[in-house]
Amino acid sequence: xxxxxxxxxxxxxxxxxxxxxxxxxxxxxxxxxxxxxxxxxxxxxxxxxxxxxxxxxxxxxxxxxxxxxxxxxxxxxxxxxxxxxxxxxxxxxxxxxxxxxxxxxxxxxxxxxxxxxxxxxxxxxxxxxxxxxxxxxxxxxxxxxxxxxxxxxxxxxxxxxxxxxxxxxxxxxxxxxxxxxxxxxxxxxxxxxxxxxxxxxxxxxxxxxxxxxxxxxxxxxxxxxxxxxxxxxxxxxxxxxxxxxxxxxxxxxxxxxxxxxxxxxxxxxxxxxxxxxxxxxxxxxxxxxxxxxxxxxxxxxxxxxxxxxxxxxxxxxxxxxxxxxxxxxxxxxxxxxxxxxxxxxxxxxxxxxxxxxxxxxxxxxxxxxxxxxxxxxxxxxxxxxxxxxxxxxxxxxxxxxxxxxxxxxxx
Numbered sequence: 207x208x209x210x211x212x213x214x215x216x217x218x219x220x221x222x223x224x225x226x227x228x229x230x231x232x233x234x235x236x237x238x239x240x241x242x243x244x245x246x247x248x249x250x251x252x253x254x255x256x257x258x259x260x261x262x263x264x265x266x267x268x269x270x271x272x273x274x275x276x277x278x279x280x281x282x283x284x285x286x287x288x289x290x291x292x293x294x295x296x297x298x299x300x301x302x303x304x305x306x307x308x309x310x311x312x313x314x315x316x317x318x319x320x321x322x323x324x325x326x327x328x329x330x331x332x333x334x335x336x337x338x339x340x341x342x343x344x345x346x347x348x349x350x351x352x353x354x355x356x357x358x359x360x361x362x363x364x365x366x367x368x369x370x371x372x373x374x375x376x377x378x379x380x381x382x383x384x385x386x387x388x389x390x391x392x393x394x395x396x397x398x399x400x401x402x403x404x405x406x407x408x409x410x411x412x413x414x415x416x417x418x419x420x421x422x423x424x425x426x427x428x429x430x431x432x433x434x435x436x437x438x439x440x441x442x443x444x445x446x447x448x449x450x451x452x453x454x455x456x457x458x459x460x461x462x463x464x465x466x467x468x469x470x471x472x473x474x475x476x477x478x479x480x481x482x483x484x485x486x487x488x489x490x491x492x493x494x495x496x497x498x499x500x501x502x503x504x505x506x507x508x509x510x511x512x513x514x515x516x517x518x519x520x521x522x523x524x525x526x527x528x529x530x531x532x533x534x535x536x537x538x539x540x541x542x543x544x545x546x547x548x549x550x551x552x553x554x555x556x557x558x559x560x561x562x563x564x565x566x567x568x569x570x571x572x573x574x575x576x577x578x579x580x581x582x583x584x585x586x587x588x589x590x591x592x593x594x595x596x597x598x599x600x601x602x603x604x605x606x607x608x609x610x611x612x613x614x615x616x617x
Contacts, residue, residue, distance in 0.1 A: 333356065338610060383437045383611060392617075404433050405424075406436065408422050412615075493507060495533060503515045504521055519541070532549065543566065557595050566582040567579045569611040575592045586601075
């Protein structure tokens, strides 16, 4: 489209220049169009024309000739230069419109799909948080039970990570899973998935070193809570929701309540003899999206009811890109491990992201046109280009434990 717009602008400029530099009837290019009328224009904005005084002469048309000159073809012949100049200016305006439209045009990607580029004004985050499985790679050392902050700069792999959580003895962390930053307060919510101590914790804003102090235990709120082995987190309508891997539940907690008197909502799923193990969770336009490995699907829940099902084998992490209206989902199915971009309106897969070194995509984050994926088996953080699906780089490698979830941060 850029080539078309540039061609139109060049052609329009040539037409306008041709008209603006015409002097009299000497130019053979336009002489055939002027033979019907040898009088220059009297309009002051036409640079090569000089005002003339209308007067009778031997060559002036009379009678039928004057009537013909006043007819529509005659008027067009008399004002040809205005029409040509107007056409040239119109071509220039159209070319400018095409160039402007080109900036908003989605980039073409393999398979015929087109995903929007975020543009130069898109927000970029300098840091990425990573939660780790814990108690997995090194049982004796209990693994990594901390949130690590990494720089997204090109030399990120050479910088030491910041230990984000300033923990307390009263609320130890172990087997950390999903996490998210609350937009309004900047607080960090973390899911602690240890079997005997399942809970959701809130940490405050960053200090000068990028660390966060513990603020409160958000959940569970009741003794018989369904919050057992939580994984994914999502915010919706003032509540914090969490998926569970052991109870087949999605549990919601009212963040506006104080103390342990808040309301706990629990959506129960499952059938007799079939374990429901929810993983990733996301929210969009008043509905929740939950990944369930056993069913091989992503459930869309509105007001606690399943209203749609998107098939995807072994889904794990979920992330909503509101700007593009896409749901990114990771799949660890051995037959085709990948991350897919699902249209939130049609529930169709628009794009997929694959790499030879990606066999277990877990956490997902999108920053502008960059898609970050935590590769669990390879202990690495990978980056893809969102619109083209091209692999960009290995951001981090040699991670100390299995990465679970990732989220972006400004501090």
